[in-house]
Every structure is written in C-alpha cells, then in structure tokens.
Amino acid sequence: MHQINMHFINLIPLFPLLGAIFCFALRDKKPAILCGITASLMVFLSLISSTASVFALSGAASPAGTETVIVSNNFTWISAGDLKIGCDLMFDRLSAVMLFVVTFVGFLIHIYSIGYMIHDKDSNRFFSYLNLFVFFMIILVTAKNLVLMFVGWEGVGLCSYLLISFWWSDPANAAAGRKAFITNRIGDFAFLSAMFILYWLYSAAGFNSGLDFISLSENFKSAAANIFAIKGAVAIDIVCILLFIGASGKSAQIPLYVWLPDAMAGPTPVSALIHAATMVTAGVYMCVRLGFLFAASALALKIIAFTGVLTAVFAAVIAMAQTDIKKVLAYSTVSQLGFMFIAVGCGAFTSAIFHLATHAFFKSLLFLGAGSVIHSLAGEQDIMKMGGLRKLIPGTFTTFFIGVYAISGLPLMSGFFSKDEILLYSFAGPHSNAVFYALAALASFLTSLYMHRLLFLVFYGSFRGDAKKYGHIHESPAIMTVPLYILAFFSIFSGFIVFFKSLNFKTLLASYQSAIAAANISHSAEYSVMGIALAAAFAGLIAAYKFYISSNDYLSKINKAFAAFIKMQENKFYIDELYDLIIISPLKSVSIFLHKIIDVKFIDDYIVGGTVRGFKYINSALSDAQSGRVQGYLSAMAAGLAVMTVYVLYNSIR
Numbered sequence: 001m002h003q004i005n006m007h008f009i010n011l012i013p014l015f016p017l018l019g020a021i022f023c024f025a026l027r028d029k030k031p032a033i034l035c036g037i038t039a040s041l042m043v044f045l046s047l048i049s050s051t052a053s054v055f056a057l058s059g060a061a062s063p064a065g066t067e068t069v070i071v072s073n074n075f076t077w078i079s080a081g082d083l084k085i086g087c088d089l090m091f092d093r094l095s096a097v098m099l100f101v102v103t104f105v106g107f108l109i110h111i112y113s114i115g116y117m118i119h120d121k122d123s124n125r126f127f128s129y130l131n132l133f134v135f136f137m138i139i140l141v142t143a144k145n146l147v148l149m150f151v152g153w154e155g156v157g158l159c160s161y162l163l164i165s166f167w168w169s170d171p172a173n174a175a176a177g178r179k180a181f182i183t184n185r186i187g188d189f190a191f192l193s194a195m196f197i198l199y200w201l202y203s204a205a206g207f208n209s210g211l212d213f214i215s216l217s218e219n220f221k222s223a224a225a226n227i228f229a230i231k232g233a234v235a236i237d238i239v240c241i242l243l244f245i246g247a248s249g250k251s252a253q254i255p256l257y258v259w260l261p262d263a264m265a266g267p268t269p270v271s272a273l274i275h276a277a278t279m280v281t282a283g284v285y286m287c288v289r290l291g292f293l294f295a296a297s298a299l300a301l302k303i304i305a306f307t308g309v310l311t312a313v314f315a316a317v318i319a320m321a322q323t324d325i326k327k328v329l330a331y332s333t334v335s336q337l338g339f340m341f342i343a344v345g346c347g348a349f350t351s352a353i354f355h356l357a358t359h360a361f362f363k364s365l366l367f368l369g370a371g372s373v374i375h376s377l378a379g380e381q382d383i384m385k386m387g388g389l390r391k392l393i394p395g396t397f398t399t400f401f402i403g404v405y406a407i408s409g410l411p412l413m414s415g416f417f418s419k420d421e422i423l424l425y426s427f428a429g430p431h432s433n434a435v436f437y438a439l440a441a442l443a444s445f446l447t448s449l450y451m452h453r454l455l456f457l458v459f460y461g462s463f464r465g466d467a468k469k470y471g472h473i474h475e476s477p478a479i480m481t482v483p484l485y486i487l488a489f490f491s492i493f494s495g496f497i498v499f500f501k502s503l504n505f506k507t508l509l510a511s512y513q514s515a516i517a518a519a520n521i522s523h524s525a526e527y528s529v530m531g532i533a534l535a536a537a538f539a540g541l542i543a544a545y546k547f548y549i550s551s552n553d554y555l556s557k558i559n560k561a562f563a564a565f566i567k568m569q570e571n572k573f574y575i576d577e578l579y580d581l582i583i584i585s586p587l588k589s590v591s592i593f594l595h596k597i598i599d600v601k602f603i604d605d606y607i608v609g610g611t612v613r614g615f616k617y618i619n620s621a622l623s624d625a626q627s628g629r630v631q632g633y634l635s636a637m638a639a640g641l642a643v644m645t646v647y648v649l650y651n652s653i654r
Contacts (some may be wrong), residue, residue, distance in 0.1 A: 094285075116267065
C-alpha cells in the first residue's frame with residue numbers, strides 16, 4: 001500500500017468528541033435545543049471532513065498496482081520492548097464507505113432526535129452520549145491498529161450501555177443496559193485473546209507488526225509460511241474463530257444475540273443508531289478489515305457461514321410472532337446481520353459491506369418510522385393496538401412502505417441488489433453450500449413475510465387501539481419526517497451503485513475482496529438466483545396479504561394447528577429463560593455462596609472482625625489501666641522500678 005500522511009483526518013473523530021464535552025457540560029442547562037443543534041452540527045462536520053478525505057484519497061497519486069491510504073501517525077501510545085502501539089488513524093476505501101454510513105446516517109438520526117427528545121428533561125445528556133458514541137465508532141473505523149480499534153470497540157460498548165439504559169429509573173431499562181454490556185464482554189474477551197495470539201504468531205514468524213493493519217496485511221503472505229510451519233495451520237483457525245466470537249458479541253449472532261432485542265428499552269433514535277449503521281455492524285467491519293486472515297482459514301469461514309445462516313432463519317422465525325413494533329425490527333436486524341455473515345463465510349466480503357450499507361439506510365428508516373408511529377400514538381408500541389394509520393400519517397406510511405419493500409428484497413430496491421449478491425455467492429461461489437443457500441432463501445422469504453405483516457397490521461385495516469387516541473393521531477413534525485424522506489431516497493437508489501463501475505463495491509473494495517470469491521459465476525446462475533430471490537420476496541408478500549388483509553381464516557387455522565409452536569415463538573423459544581437456568585442462576589448461586597463463606601464468614605468475620613476484636617481487647621485492657629487514680633499509677637511505677645532493679649542485679653551477678 002502507498003501511504004500518505006495527512007493529519008487533517010484527525011478532525012473526523014475530533015468534532016463529535018468536542019460536541020460530547022460541550023453537551024455534557026450543559027447537561028443541566030437550558031435551552032435543550034442548543035445541545036441538539038450543536039451535536040448535530042458536530043456530526044455534520046465529521047461528514048464534511050470524511051467527504052474531504054475521499055477527495056484527497058482519490059486525488060492522491062500512487063504507484064501502479066498499489067492502493068493509496070491516508071494515515072495520521074500521531075504519537076506512540078504504548079512502548080514495551082520491541083512492541084510499539086501508535087495512536088494512529090488511517091483512511092482508505094473501506095474506511096470511506098463505513099464513515100459515510102456512520103456520519104451520514106448518524107447526522108440524520110441526530111436531526112430526528114431534536115424533535116423526538118427535545119422535551120425530555122435529560123435531552124442534553126442524551127445528545128452528549130450520542131456524540132460520544134459517534135466518536136468511538138469513528139475511532140473503531142479509522143484505527144490503524146487492532147489495539148486502537150479495540151478502544152473504539154469498548155467505547156461503543158460503554159456508550160450503548162449509557163444509551164440503552166438512558167431512562168434508568170425504570171428497572172427494566174437498567175437491566176437491558178446491563179445485559180447488553182455483560183453479553184458484549186464475552187465477545188470482547190475473545191477478541192482480546194485473538195489479539196494476543198496474533199501478536200505471538202507474528203513475532204514467532206519474525207515480524208514486529210505492532211498489530212498495525214497495513215503491516216499485518218503486507219507481511220501476511222511472507223509470514224504465513226513461517227506461521228504455518230512453526231505453529232501449524234490450526235493457529236490461524238483459532239485466531240479467526242476467536243475474532244468471530246468477538247464479532248458475534250457486537251453483531252448479535254447466535255448464541256450472543258440475546259442483548260440486542262432488549263436494547264429496545266432505549267429511546268427510538270438510539271435503536272436506529274445502534275441497530276442500523278453503527279455498533280451492530282462493527283463485527284462485520286472487523287471481519288472484512290482482517291479478511292486476509294479469514295481467507296486463510298476454511299474452518300473459520302464454514303463456522304461463520306453456518307452461524308450466519310442459522311441466525312438469519314432463527315431470528316426471522318421469532319420476528320414473525322412479536323407484537324412490539326421495535327422488537328420486530330430488532331429481530332429483523334439480528335436476521336439481516338446473519339445475511340452479512342453468510343457473505344463473509346462465503347468469502348464475499350464486498351457483498352457483506354454492500355448489504356451493510358444498504359441495510360443502514362432502510363433499517364434506520366424503519367426504526368425512525370417506527371418512532372414516528374409511536375410518537376403519533378403517544379407512546380404505544382403494540383402493533384395489535386394499531387391499524388389503519390396510512391391515511392392519518394401518510395408521510396410516515398410512505399417512507400415506512402419503502403423501507404419494508406427494500407428489506408424484503410423486492411425489485412429495484414437497494415435490498416434487492418445487496419441480498420441477491422449474498423444469495424448468489426452462497427449458491428455458486430467457491431465456498432457455496434446447498435444447505436446454506438436453501439436456508440438463506442428461506443430467511444429471505446420469512447423476511448418478506450414478517451415485514452409485510454408489520455406493514456399491514458400497523459397501516460392497513462381498521463384501528464384496533466384506544467378509541468380516545470384515534471382523534472389525536474397526527475403526523476410527526478418536519479424535523480422528524482424530513483430525515484425519513486432522505487433515508488427513503490437512499491433506500492431506493494443506493495442499490496443502483498452496482499451499475500457504476502467506479503462506485504461499484506466490487507471495484508471500490510477490490511483489495512478487501514477475498515480471492516476465494518473471485519471465481520467467475522455464470523449468467524445462468526445469476527439469473528436463477530435472482531429468480532428464486534424474487535419468488536421468495538413475492539411469496540412472503542402474498543402470504544402476508546392472505547393472512548392479514550384478505551382473510552383471517554388461513555391465519556386462524558394455522559394458529560390452531562401450530563398453537564404450541566406459536567407460543568414458543570412469542571416467548572422467543574425461551575432462550576433467555578434457558579440462559580438463566582444453565583448460566584445465570586448457577587453463577588448467582590456460586591456468587592451468593594462465595595459471598596456468604598468467603599466475604600462474610602472468612603474476610604468480614606475472621607479477618608476484619610477478628611482484627612477489630614483484637615484491637616478492641618487491647619484497647620479495653622489499656623483503657624482499664626487509665627483509671628485516673630494516682631495511687632494506682634504510683635504502684636505501677638514502683639512495680640516497674642522493682643522489676644528493672646531485679647533485672648540489673650541479675651545481669652550484674654552473671
């Protein structure tokens with residue numbers, strides 16, 4: 001890679017950090033709108049800085065056959081022997097794609113939040129957390145080494161805890177924040193372990209990389225032979241599997257997905273920010289950034305693809321039975337992340353990033369649209385208490401309709417192009433698998449079914465909620481609906497990027513595309529996959545129409561025939577209860593036992609209590625000597641003098 005040093009890329013994370021500090025300083029001040037505008041402006045300035053970096057990157061000359069990377073080598077952060085970790089940033093094509101998604105979608109969510117959160121008494125604190133989240137996400141994306149990426153990785157985890165449990169006075173919200181924080185720590189431990197092993201492997205191969213991405217990538221080809229020779233191919237498998245476990249925590253894959261649906265406890269803009277464009281995609285981004293490692297581990301790729309396809313189907317099945325509008329979208333996010341990992345497992349890294357980008361637009365659109373629905377219904381989130389809203393809130397309906405069609409993969413929508421590529425590589429790619437493809441196609445059908453179910457139950461039919469609320473239903477203000485229109489535009493047209501060679505993800509991210517996915521795929525295979533994908537999407541639409549619009553007879557018969565299964569769906573297959581039974585409760589019991597025996601009995605009673613009792617006894621003995629009687633003191637002095645006299649005489653005789 002050809003590196004050019006430009007320190008102005010430091011401005012990209014600097015602006016949100018300044019916004020976070022400013023808003024936190026004014027957390028108890030008024031007016032609240034000042035922080036909302038300031039926080040939005042800071043993210044917008046990051047977007048402008050990112051755009052300027054793109055122009056600088058595209059205008060920089062580079063030697064033939066090399067890719068230009070903008071770096072900012074700031075200072076050495078950690079120095080221990082030969083290990084030197086820099087607090088350095090980098091900006092390449094992959095960073096450019098991710099930064100556009102993070103800052104652009106983040107900016108729209110900030111604008112939307114002004115209307116959604118402005119009346120909240122803690123809105124200034126909210127905007128501070130929101131800016132801080134964007135700051136750490138930018139650090140994660142632009143970090144030049146794994147250690148600094150881990151700082152951003154942990155930072156977004158911390159901010160997600162603060163934002164999910166923002167309304168912490170409600171115990172359920174606080175519990176949801178803790179659940180997200182603890183679950184992510186499992187994945188983070190695996191990520192950290194992978195870092196240590198990776199550094200050890202490179203050191204054994206004779207390279208002091210400092211875990212720098214550019215050095216890791218450039219040295220891998222020459223280092224790989226040594227690594228395999230010294231430690232065996234299994235070492236790379238272990239590293240990649242550990243990295244994927246870390247990615248599974250952030251990107252909510254089985255078995256670490258359980259935190260994300262509960263994260264709906266936070267304000268709706270938080271749901272859009274976390275579940276669409278930022279934190280949940282961090283795992284996918286990390287896998288693509290280290291794609292050269294994953295391409296060398298066939299075992300890891302199989303595990304990733306299997307986990308992705310299982311997650312995509314499982315989450316889609318659960319989403320079909322949920323009645324909370326945000327929970328439906330949350331399980332939808334888990335399912336769509338599964339699609340991205342299917343692409344990673346098939347070696348189609350550019351397809352994973354393509355779907356990541358399109359998903360950011362239509363999923364943030366859907367979440368913000370859901371927020372608009374909730375706002376119009378004075379906080380109601382139960383879709384069974386909605387219906388017939390399309391004429392009352394037409395702007396929200398139109399944009400939500402576009403989001404549903406995009407995620408369903410219907411023709412000419414962004415989701416159609418990105419999901420079709422994933423299905424294609426699972427069908428005919430070098431690492432294709434018939435079972436993976438069949439299950440991915442099933443997940444595509446289920447996506448269309450549950451999303452159209454959501455659309456029909458919320459916006460079609462008659463209103464099923466409180467009649468008193470019906471007369472007060474109104475469209476959200478412009479500050480909330482304008483971001484919806486912008487996101488709807490990108491949800492439609494971002495997929496057409498495949499027709500522009502210079503902007504096509506395969507061209508743009510060619511250096512991150514695994515060689516294993518570079519095989520030529522016939523046009524007949526492409527058309528076959530496209531036809532099946534369209535059939536699955538339309539089948540889901542038709543089924544939803546039959547169930548929820550045309551007639552309820554079909555639905556009632558299914559509900560009777562599969563009553564037990566549907567109850568399991570509604571209760572999310574009791575996975576949370578199972579985790580509580582086999583993991584949480586035993587750990588609680590052990591903790592309580594250790595607390596009673598070690599803390600209370602041994603440390604408190606014997607060590608601390610014994611020490612206190614000993615000093616108390618000594619103090620009591622000494623206090624008894626302080627009687628205040630002169631006769632007693634003289635007697636003690638006389639006794640002491642007698643003892644000393646005897647001691648002196650005894651020593652003189654000896």
